[in-house]
Amino acid sequence: MRFESVRAHPFGPFDDDTLTLAPGLNVVYGTNEAGKSTWHAALYAGLCGMRRRKGGLSAEDKRFRDRHRPWDGNGEWAVSAVVALEDGHRVELHHDLANRVNSSAVDADLAGRDYAGRITYEGAPDGSRWLGLNRRSFLGVACVRQAQILGLLNDAGALQEDLQRAAATAGADETAARALELLATYRKEQVGSEHAPKKPLRTSRERVDAALSALERAREAQAHYLARRRDVEQLAREAQALEEEAAALRAARAAEAAEDAERRAGHAAELPALFPAGPPRSAAAGSGPRTAAVVHAAAPYVAAAAVAAGGALGRAAFSRPGRLTGAPG
Known part of the structure; x- marks a missing residue:
């Protein structure tokens, strides 16, 4: 990641001024009180912003505010920076330092693409998150103030402190590398691959x-x-x-x-009228062929009548015994 530009609108003594940076090393020089330290602070604030939290400002934030807020005192205090990421995207960060509300991180080329949610830290966008840092650690390892440099002339022990701080950071990186190594080992042993x-x-x-x-x-x-x-x-x-x-x-x-059955019963009920003297003698008793034919023709009707009437009609029509057996009258 590298800075492309920083804009003060307003910030310290500057109002709507822009500092454009070229790729590689940039040297900002000028006379005393020309604003070199102010641009240095603007670069830090343009990338990291200020944390937003409940309650008042911390002592460090109060010192930063008292040193770099606009001189005219109209209430506005804002800074923005354009940075180029390693993946080629260009992001514009804008920080409302006065109210710490209207801060943003959007793509400088693709309108509407918002990065703020990815790098928000302590309530505000923090571009140092792309470096694996935060605004406090970035200030400690990437920003060297003029007073710190001048202090080395009078106190060589301060350099030792800086070296120890760098060593501590290296140790933290080593710890991170060790953690990644342990993760790789765990994955190899406990997860494996499709070929194991x-x-x-x-x-x-x-x-x-x-x-x-x-x-x-x-x-x-x-x-x-x-x-x-x-x-x-x-x-x-x-x-x-x-x-x-x-x-x-x-x-x-x-x-x-x-x-x-009802039709047969009706025919059987007509027999007493046809034979008032009772059934004729059967042919087996010697009454003649005519009588035998009549008895043969009437036999089905007599049987149906007996079944339909439960035998009552047969008993009523043939009450004299021996008539159907061929016995003499």
Whole structure:
């Protein structure tokens, strides 16, 4: 990441002024009170901003405010910076230092692309997050004030402190590297790769594949079951329809049989009027062929009448014993 420009609007003695930086090393020079330290502070504030939190400012923020707020005192205090990231994107950071509300980080080339959510730290966008730092650690390792440089002339021990701070930072980086190494080792041993047959990743994938195959078979079995169930339900409906049809046929046949029995009973009821003296003698008793023919023709009607009337009509019509047996009168 590198700075392309910083703009003070307003910041310290500057008002709507821009400092453009070239790639590589930039040297800002001038006479005393020309604003070199102010541009240095503007670069820091343009990248990191100021933290936004409940309550008042910290002692460090108060010192920064008292030193770099605008001289005219109209209430405005803002700074912005354009930085180029390693992936080629250019981001414009804007910090409202007076109210610490309207701060933003947007793509300088693609309108509407917002980066603030990715780099917000302590309530405000902090561009040093792209370096793996925050506004406090960036101030400690990337910003060397003039007073600190001049202090080395009188106190060489201060250089030792700076070196110790750098060493501590290197130690932190080493710790981070060690952590990454441990993560890689854990992944190798506890996760493995797809080519390691006994590691959890490979076995887990095999279990997932087996589970998916079982799921597919279960779905096919369910589909087969549902199809057979529909067939059974259809056959049950057809059987019910056939049963109802058969019942209707049985009822029709019973009705026909009842009508036939009623007709036969009616014919049988006419016999007493035809034969007032009783049934004629049978042909077996020697009464003659005419009598035998009459008895033969009347026999079905007599039987039907006896069945339909429960035998009452037969007893009423043939009350004299021996008439149907061929015995002499």
